[in-house]
Amino acid sequence: MPKTIFEKIWESHVVKRAAGYPDALFIDRHFIHEVTSPQAFDGLRKRGIPVFNTSRTTATADHNVPTKDQHLPIKEALSRHQVETLRKNCKEFGVELYDLGHPFQGIVHIIGPELGLTLPGMTIVCGDSHTSTHGAFGSIAFGIGTSEVEQVLATQSILQYKPKTLKIEINGRLGKGVVSKDIILYIISRISASGATGYFVEYAGEAIRALSMEARMTICNMSIEMGARGGLIAPDETTFNYIKGRKFAPTGTAFDKKVEEWKSLRSDEGAAYDKTLQYDAADIAPMITYGTNPGMGMRVTDRIPTVEELKEINEQQSFRKSLDYMGLEPGSVLLGKPVDYVFIGSCTNARMEDLRQVASIVKGKKKAEHVEVWVVPGSKQVEEQARKEGLDKIFAAAGFELRSPGCSACLGMNEDKVPEGKYCVSTSNRNFEGRQGPRSRTFLASPLSAAVAAITGKVSDVREWIQD
Amino acid sequence: MKEKFSTLTSTAVPLPSENVDTDQIIPARFLKATTREGFGDNLFRDWRYDSTGAPIKDFVLNDSRYSGKILVAGKNFGCGSSREHAAWAIYDYGFRVVISSFYADIFKNNALNNGLLPVVVSDEFLAKIFAMVHQKPAAKLTVDLESQEVRLENGDTAKFEINPYKKTCLINGYDDIDYLLSIREDIRTYDQAHS
Ligand code: SF4
Numbered sequence: 334m335p336k337t338i339f340e341k342i343w344e345s346h347v348v349k350r351a352a353g354y355p356d357a358l359f360i361d362r363h364f365i366h367e368v369t370s371p372q373a374f375d376g377l378r379k380r381g382i383p384v385f386n387t388s389r390t391t392a393t394a395d396h397n398v399p400t401k402d403q404h405l406p407i408k409e410a411l412s413r414h415q416v417e418t419l420r421k422n423c424k425e426f427g428v429e430l431y432d433l434g435h436p437f438q439g440i441v442h443i444i445g446p447e448l449g450l451t452l453p454g455m456t457i458v459c460g461d462s463h464t465s466t467h468g469a470f471g472s473i474a475f476g477i478g479t480s481e482v483e484q485v486l487a488t489q490s491i492l493q494y495k496p497k498t499l500k501i502e503i504n505g506r507l508g509k510g511v512v513s514k515d516i517i518l519y520i521i522s523r524i525s526a527s528g529a530t531g532y533f534v535e536y537a538g539e540a541i542r543a544l545s546m547e548a549r550m551t552i553c554n555m556s557i558e559m560g561a562r563g564g565l566i567a568p569d570e571t572t573f574n575y576i577k578g579r580k581f582a583p584t585g586t587a588f589d590k591k592v593e594e595w596k597s598l599r600s601d602e603g604a605a606y607d608k609t610l611q612y613d614a615a616d617i618a619p620m621i622t623y624g625t626n627p628g629m630g631m632r633v634t635d636r637i638p639t640v641e642e643l644k645e646i647n648e649q650q651s652f653r654k655s656l657d658y659m660g661l662e663p664g665s666v667l668l669g670k671p672v673d674y675v676f677i678g679s680c681t682n683a684r685m686e687d688l689r690q691v692a693s694i695v696k697g698k699k700k701a702e703h704v705e706v707w708v709v710p711g712s713k714q715v716e717e718q719a720r721k722e723g724l725d726k727i728f729a730a731a732g733f734e735l736r737s738p739g740c741s742a743c744l745g746m747n748e749d750k751v752p753e754g755k756y757c758v759s760t761s762n763r764n765f766e767g768r769q770g771p772r773s774r775t776f777l778a779s780p781l782s783a784a785v786a787a788i789t790g791k792v793s794d795v796r797e798w799i800q801d
Numbered sequence: 802m803k804e805k806f807s808t809l810t811s812t813a814v815p816l817p818s819e820n821v822d823t824d825q826i827i828p829a830r831f832l833k834a835t836t837r838e839g840f841g842d843n844l845f846r847d848w849r850y851d852s853t854g855a856p857i858k859d860f861v862l863n864d865s866r867y868s869g870k871i872l873v874a875g876k877n878f879g880c881g882s883s884r885e886h887a888a889w890a891i892y893d894y895g896f897r898v899v900i901s902s903f904y905a906d907i908f909k910n911n912a913l914n915n916g917l918l919p920v921v922v923s924d925e926f927l928a929k930i931f932a933m934v935h936q937k938p939a940a941k942l943t944v945d946l947e948s949q950e951v952r953l954e955n956g957d958t959a960k961f962e963i964n965p966y967k968k969t970c971l972i973n974g975y976d977d978i979d980y981l982l983s984i985r986e987d988i989r990t991y992d993q994a995h996s
Contacts, residue, residue, distance in 0.1 A: 369884065464883075480911070744829040
């Protein structure tokens with residue numbers, strides 16, 4: 334029977350399937366960070382058991398860390414305690430930790446791929462919903478809760494029911510100024526923030542194939558924002574070329590052998606999905622969100638819907654509440670709306686290509702006076718590379734600074750918070766109420782769109798800023 | 802071992818908003834604890850308190866008419882982050898059941914792993930519950946896990962689905978980890994064959 338890539342990977346990882354139980358699924362790679370792991374390590378301690386296989390476990394500090402003066406002790410006591418707890422736990426249990434100051438430190442979903450720890454055909458989990466990022470390599474990667482982190486630490490396995498499959502095809506070619514962030518914001522705006530709940534997504538089609546690995550990661554990263562547990566893209570030459578030569582990737586003949594194996598990781602002709610959706614790349618424009626969930630997005634030139642235009646009556650109340658929070662009028666346009674902050678960062682868009690795109694727009698220009706701009710690289714390696722390429726100088730000349738890596742204003746756990754009532758164009762993945770700081774207001778957009786907003790100080794259409 | 806769950810009869814707290822995400826349930830800046838306890842104080846923090854820390858009067862947790870161990874919430878409850886702290890906060894506050902018409906996947910798992918029962922009812926039945934509670938805050942609901950039923954005072958009843966494995970775990974207070982530990986040798990064999 335023809336199978337999807339998802340089924341192939343899932344089936345090959347079932348350790349035990351027993352009547353009345355979910356599948357016990359083996360986990361190839363487990364990533365850990367300071368926020369969702371302490372209680373899990375406590376659980377192991379209480380049971381008196383070790384980490385099952387430390388060589389499959391990698392930790393980093395990212396959520397809580399400052400993005401300035403990372404060499405100094407963390408000022409905020411609770412954050413410091415959490416990072417120190419991670420250090421202590423990793424030491425006690427023998428888990429590799431890329432701590433602050435380590436050349437491999439960074440946002441957990443950025444360092445995995447960058448180090449060649451993320452490979453096709455793997456099952457990957459982390460106590461973090463954006464673990465879906467790793468699906469870009471053709472792996473089953475999904476976020477888990479802390480109880481499940483404990484299970485994986487203790488047994489390198491997890492109990493899971495198999496989700497349904499959803500294929501999303503993007504056919505045709507993207508227009509100018511349209512990048513992968515726009516693809517995913519477009520899809521979510523079409524199917525809503527809960528439209529893929531219960532499904533695991535496979536992205537396919539010409540427009541997806543044409544994307545670089547970094548662009549693919551942006552798309553898979555936001556699968557969770559439509560409710561999907563994860564999303565993957567079948568590996569191809571682009572994938573293999575990206576992996577080749579990375580720190581922990583297989584080398585030499587072992588690599589060639591792996592590539593042969595990975596080539597079979599594709600959905601068979603005629604494989605059945607529970608659901609299929611198709612979109613035309615030409616229909617996608619630079620996108621922006623206007624509300625308080627990622628499904629509330631539109632083309633940057635569109636207007637916000639009116640209450641009457643909503644399909645479901647019972648959504649009207651939530652919609653009004655959301656626009657109230659954002660301080661926006663139903664039916665109005667966002668183009669030209671002044672903004673206060675621009676955040677370029679997060680596991681969605683803080684890789685080299687993202688920073689290069691931003692630099693391509695701001696080179697030789699200055700940021701608008703009233704706008705505060707934060708550029709936070711996704712990892713130490715990205716930071717170093719950006720400096721090597723001179724991007725830090727381009728940013729400095731434009732009036733903003735390249736900081737040190739971490740989650741930063743994506744979730745505002747450290748001091749990088751957008752103040753109450755202020756508007757921020759952000760390359761991150763969530764525009765929830767208070768996500769970037771209590772009562773802050775977020776417009777999600779691509780790095781290109783964010784860069785233009787930094788220059789103009791307003792929500793702008795990037796297409797007017799680039800030549801054909 | 803978790804607390805066991807069988808039947809609960811209680812008044813309910815209505816929260817009709819849709820797409821309540823885990824950042825609302827427990828904002829990120831309160832995730833810094835390294836234990837599981839105490840998150841209830843910051844449950845719905847930014848809806849419950851203003852920036853000076855004063856309670857926001859019209860938020861339901863500050864409304865003295867409503868109390869109880871059942872939280873009734875709008876569609877797509879618990880979307881967003883995987884933070885289990887959301888389930889801990891709801892449980893720590895004193896809730897044992899959430900009723901909604903739709904949940905995000907990870908939240909549902911997290912709730913079940915912590916003895917918090919996420920009950921799914923139809924949009925229509927959910928509307929009925931909201932209407933009943935708004936009209937009469939002292940009205941009680943019964944959630945019966947054994948028979949998989951929600952019963953309202955006026956006799957209206959709805960069946961709910963729960964997967965049999967999770968049901969057994971809740972009723973007996975079992976953890977997934979107990980099962981996984983029992984098959985550790987199988988897992989070891991698999992690991993060695995695939996490294
Ligand atoms: S960058 Fe944001 S979304 Fe990504 S792991 Fe960090 S907090 Fe989560």
